[in-house]
């Protein structure tokens with residue numbers, strides 16, 4: 001009895017649980033006939049248009065008939081409250097052919113889940129857009145991609161960007177994304193005067209978000225806009241302002257061409273964030289563009305001034321330089337970066353640069369320096385201005401330098417000084433020579449009388465002989481010096497080829513004796529020159545004799561390198577033709593420190609009695625008088641190259657003078 005009572009109690013409590021349960025509970029037979037439903041279950045049966053004793057809907061019946069284990073299904077059911085989502089747990093009852101169906105209304109839960117998913121998706125899209133603009137590679141591509149992302153996400157038909165220009169007077173549709181099957185409008189929306197859309201512009205003055213749920217119902221004052229939107233077949237739209245420093249710079253728009261619709265507030269908020277990101281990116285791009293523009297203007301300036309510009313940090317490490325600076329070093333500007341002076345210049349110059357840099361950094365003052373160095377035996381003179389560079393706190397962070405090669409300028413100045421000096425010396429020497437000429441003739445004559453009268457083998461005869469010898473030497477020097485004073489001798493049309501061969505005939509014997517090989521390349525058809533042949537011959541003789549002496553010094557006997565090369569060629573300077581004769585010997589060469597002096601009168605390295613030191617000086621004067629040029633290039637121990645350039649005969653004399661060829 002007690003057991004029966006206990007069982008009754010249990011059944012009662014189960015029944016109470018079922019009846020009071022807010023979720024639908026159904027008990028159906030194995031063929032899908034409903035045998036029991038709690039009140040919520042009954043409500044569901046009503047929505048299914050069935051009752052106890054009838055079949056559950058077909059899809060459920062199929063499931064019931066094929067369910068042998070507990071399983072859970074989800075189903076959308078149209079109820080009197082609208083579309084609801086139910087989760088059904090189907091539990092086959094053991095040993096009897098009943099199946100229990102436990103339903104739970106999960107509509108809210110599902111909606112919350114979907115909204116969360118959507119939001120996560122939305123936020124990921126925003127994050128992607130933001131990242132895209134942070135690691136910006138192609139700005140236009142980033143905008144188009146971002147429009148596609150947000151367009152797809154917000155299920156828009158079109159997403160686009162408009163930017164204003166010309167002080168907001170004109171707007172252009174710069175970027176556009178269209179969903180499949182939706183026509184593109186970008187080409188019709190260029191160069192639009194903003195005055196055509198007064199309602200839109202007025203709205204943007206005080207609103208950042210313009211939502212048009214139904215284009216057909218736009219107000220009267222928006223008739224211009226309405227007409228345009230309808231032309232584009234737009235049913236509803238959302239426009240988000242892009243402001244840069246509070247100024248309206250453009251807007252992002254989303255069209256719906258399917259039906260009038262509204263955007264959810266949370267979507268609008270998220271879309272506004274994307275508009276802000278795009279706005280910031282546009283602002284940054286504009287700043288970058290203008291910086292790039294000003295940078296390229298500066299670069300253009302830097303690359304086109306003849307100066308060499310460089311920038312070093314405070315440790316004298318190169319940070320930047322212009323093309324001219326790099327070109328001098330046969331490098332590219334980017335190869336200079338990170339280098340120090342010791343990597344680029346000879347040690348002596350690098351030391352000098354380093355010391356100057358230190359002084360600029362320590363004193364904080366600008367410095368003007370002339371740096372000299374020799375490279376491949378050639379002298380280079382560079383004028384450099386170094387300025388300290390300070391940061392905003394006034395701390396020196398580097399040095400800006402600009403330098404210019406003044407080698408040629410200095411050489412020209414030196415040349416001018418020297419030629420003035422030579423003219424003065426020449427005049428002086430000629431004056432002195434004139435004064436000496438008569439007395440020395442007297443001295444030699446007197447000594448000759450003494451010589452004739454003195455006894456053979458006597459001391460008098462020996463002394464008289466010496467006086468005559470030394471007197472002759474003085475007479476030779478005097479006659480050479482007098483050539484300065486002599487009025488310019490007559491010039492005729494002459495062939496350099498002939499002058500040179502005549503000279504060689506005179507000198508051949510001596511050259512052969514000295515075992516000097518001659519390598520000649522003097523074309524017969526060299527242009528003729530207007531010259532005094534004897535004077536030019538004198539020049540050639542002196543140069544050949546200097547070369548011979550230098551070769552003999554280096555190779556006292558014969559040697560395979562004991563060669564004197566003479567090359568004649570036609571050349572042009574400023575479109576005028578010249579004849580250039582180059583004498584090159586591989587003798588002793590000229591030490592760099594005396595190179596400047598060798599043209600000076602009486603400068604000689606030959607032992608006493610062997611040379612007067614007038615040869616080059618006179619040659620220089622002769623060539624100058626012929627409006628030509630004499631240059632000497634030499635590396636000690638290696639070679640000496642003497643170049644003589646004479647204007648060809650057709651060169652007009654006045655042109656020669658005006659162009660200062662020497």
Ligand SMILES: Nc1ncnc2c1ncn2[C@@H]1O[C@H](COP(=O)(O)OP(=O)(O)OP(=O)(O)O)[C@@H](O)[C@H]1O
Nearest residue numbers: 546547550598604605606611612613614615616640
């Ligand atoms: N080809 C050369 N190789 C090496 N040194 C040279 C050469 N030509 C000239 N020199 C140097 O220039 C100096 C001056 O030359 P220059 O012709 O004026 O006088 P010189 O030859 O010494 O004397 P002179 O010409 O009166 O015999 C020479 O003493 C020599 O040191």
Ligand SMILES: [Mg+2]
Nearest residue numbers: 542546615616
């Ligand atoms: Mg000489």
